[in-house]
Amino acid sequence: MRKNYFLSLFLLITAFWHVQASDASKSTNANGSSTNTTMFAAPNAPSGLSGSAVGGTGTRINLTWNDNSIDEAEFQIAYSVLPTGYSSILTGTANSISVGGYTLTNLQPNTTYYIWVRAIKNSVEVAPTCSPQTNMPSDPAPAGRSASCWSNGIVVSTNDNIPAPVTGAFVGTPYSQRTNTVYFNDNSTNESNFIIERSTGGDYSVIATIPGIAGTGQRSYVDNTTQPNSTYSYRISARNGSGVALPESRTSFFTTLPDPPVSPNSLGTFSIGLNSVGLFWINGANNATGFAIQQSVDNNSWVTVGTNPPNNNGFVVQNLNEGQRYFFRVIAFNTGGNSAPSGVLPVTTLKRIAPNPAFNLTAKTISTTQIDLAWNLGTQDGVTNNRVAQGVFRSSISATDGFTQIATIGDYESTYSDKSASPKTKYWYKIVTANYQGESPFSNVATATTLGPPFAPSNLTAVLANDALGNTIIKTGWKDNSDDEWGFALERATDSTFTKGVVRADLDSNTVAATSIPIEEGVTYYFRVSASNKYGSSKYSPTTKLDIVVTAAPNAPYDLKGTATATEVSLKWGDDSNKEAGFDVERSTDGTTFTKLASTGRNEVSYVDKTVAEKTKYFYRVRATNVKGNSDYTNVLQITTPAKVSASIDLVAEEVFKVYPNPTADAVKVSVSENMLKESGMIIITDKSNRVISKTILTPNQSEYRLDLSNYSEGTYTISLRTETQQITKRVYKF
Known part of the structure; x- marks a missing residue:
C-alpha cells in the first residue's frame, strides 16, 4: 500500500518537473530550429533473484525477484549453461508488484543454468553505472531501449525428466502360498527407484521401494509376505527427482494357493469283489478339493486309478484281476498341492470257481416232439461260484453214451422244453452249469420217451408154405416192438423200391404173422411191415425178399381179340397163367407163316401193332413163355385194316382249323373258318391209345368251341375236324 502511495506521488512530481524542464531545455540545432531533449535515468536493477526447478518436469525453472523500478516496460532474463554466451528472454510486460517472477521453459533436463535478470525501459535513458559481477552478462541494452x-546472478539446476511409465505388470504362475513374484517392464533409464504397492481388494499401499537399474527391460520383485488363499493385486510405478511416472502398471487380482491339505486317514474297504475293491477313508482336511486314489501291485510303483470330489469319501476300484493282491492309498489335494499319502491298505480280490451242479432233474413227455425238463439250481454265493450259462445235453442211445449239447440257456433258468425231439424216441437228459472258471459236474440223468407212432417191427421173414388145401402160399412173420400200435400194414411189391406190383394188407394190433397170396412163379417178392397208431405210422421194418422158382411152362393165353384202323391194329387177350415171364405176339399175312412181332412183360395182355398197311388182311396169335418153355398159342385172329381217308383232306391251311393254347393245362379252343361252317361234321378227340374220348357236333354259324381236358391225364391228344369232304388232324399236349 505504501509503495503505491509513493509511486503516485513520484509520478506527479516527475510530470511537473518534466514540463518545467521541457520549457527550460530548448536548444537550437544546426539549421536554426529548436529541439527539446529530456534525459531520464535508466530503471533500477531488480534484486533478490532466486530460482528453483519446477517439480514433475526437467525442462522448467521458476524465477522470482524484487522489482525495484516503477517505469520499466518489461524484464530481460539472460540464462546459459555456461557463464558465457547467454541467451535472453524478454518477459513481455513488467510486473505491477514489487516481486517479479517468470518460468523458464524448454530447458534441458538435469542441467545447471546461470541466470540473470534486468529491467528494460522502452526509451533511451542515461545508462546506469553498474558494479561488475563475476560471470555477469555483457549484452548491451536492446536497440532504442535502456536497461x-x-x-544478482544465480545458478539453478533443472530436474531430471519423469521416468517413462512402467508397463506389463503381471504375477508369475503358478501362484504360491507365501512367495509370489511380480514382473514389470522398465521403460525408462532415469528412474531412481520403483514403488511397489499392493492391494487386497481396496486401496493400494506401498510394500516396497526398490532402486532403479540402468537400462530398460523386465524387472521383478519377490513378495515374501503373501498369505495362503488370499487375493492380491500389485501396482508398480517408476520415480525420480522429477516425480512419479503415471499411469502406474497394475496386475490382475490373483489368489494365492492354499496350503496343501493334511492326509486322509482310516483307509478301509466296504466291498471286495472278483474284479473290484470298494474303498472308504476319513477326510482329515477342511481345504481338500479332491482325492486321488492310487493303486500298486508291489507297494512301490503307484498309479492313480481315479479321483473323487471332496465330499465323497468312497471309491470302487474296477478292472482288477481275480485273486490278486493289490495295495491302495489315498492322497488329498487342492490347488496348493498334495497331502502326504494315507496309510497303505493291502487287499486281495476274490477268485471265482466252477459253479455248483444242478440237481433233481426230471423229464416229462408232452407230445410227439416235446419233452419238458425241470431241475433245481445249484447254490451260489453271488461272487465266486456264480453261474454264467447252463448247457442241456441229450442222448438217444443210453444213459451213459451219445450225449450232445442241444441248448445253451441262461444262468437263472431251471426249466427247458426240448421241442426238437423225434416222435416215439427215448431220450436221456443231463444239465451242466458253467462260468469262466469251468463247468460244474453234470446233474443226475433223467429219461422220457416222446409220443408218436409205434416202434417199427423187426425180424421180418417170408417163406413158402402150403395151406390146408395144399396150395402154395407165402407165410410172413415179424417181431412186435411196440405196445401202443393200433395195427400193422404189411406191404408186398415186385421191386425193392415198392413202386411195382404193390399190394397191402392192413392187420390188427398184436398181429405178428400173415399169409400172402396170390403168388406167381419166376417173381421176386419184397416185403416190409410197419405199425401205426393215432400219431401215425412207424418206420418200416427192414425189407425182406423171397424168390419164387418157376416149376413148369406157363398156361396158354386165350380169347385173342382186336380192332383195326388204316394205320394200326390193337390186340387184347386173356391171361390164364401165374408162371409166364411174358407174351410173344406173332403176325402173318397168309395165316400160315407167322413171325414174332413183339414181346410183352408179365401180365401185359394188350399190344398195338403200328406197322400195318391200309386195306390189308393180317393174322395174329399169342403165347406165354418162361424159362421152362412156351405155352400153346391162343386162337388165331384175322383182321383187315380199312383204307385211309383221302390225302386231299389231310391238311388245310392253318387258318381253316386252329387249336390253342398248345400245350394246355385244362382246355383248348378250336377255331373253324367260315367256309367250314357250311358243312356238317364233328370235332373228335382221341388219346394216345386211339381211344375216342370226346365228340362235338359242329353247329352252323358257331366258329369257336371250347373243349375241356381238365379231367384227363397228362399226355398227347389228337383233335380231328371231320366233315363230309375233309378231315383235319392236330395234336395237342396236355400237362
Missing part, C-alpha cells in the same frame, strides 16, 4: 543493471 537497468543486472540483478
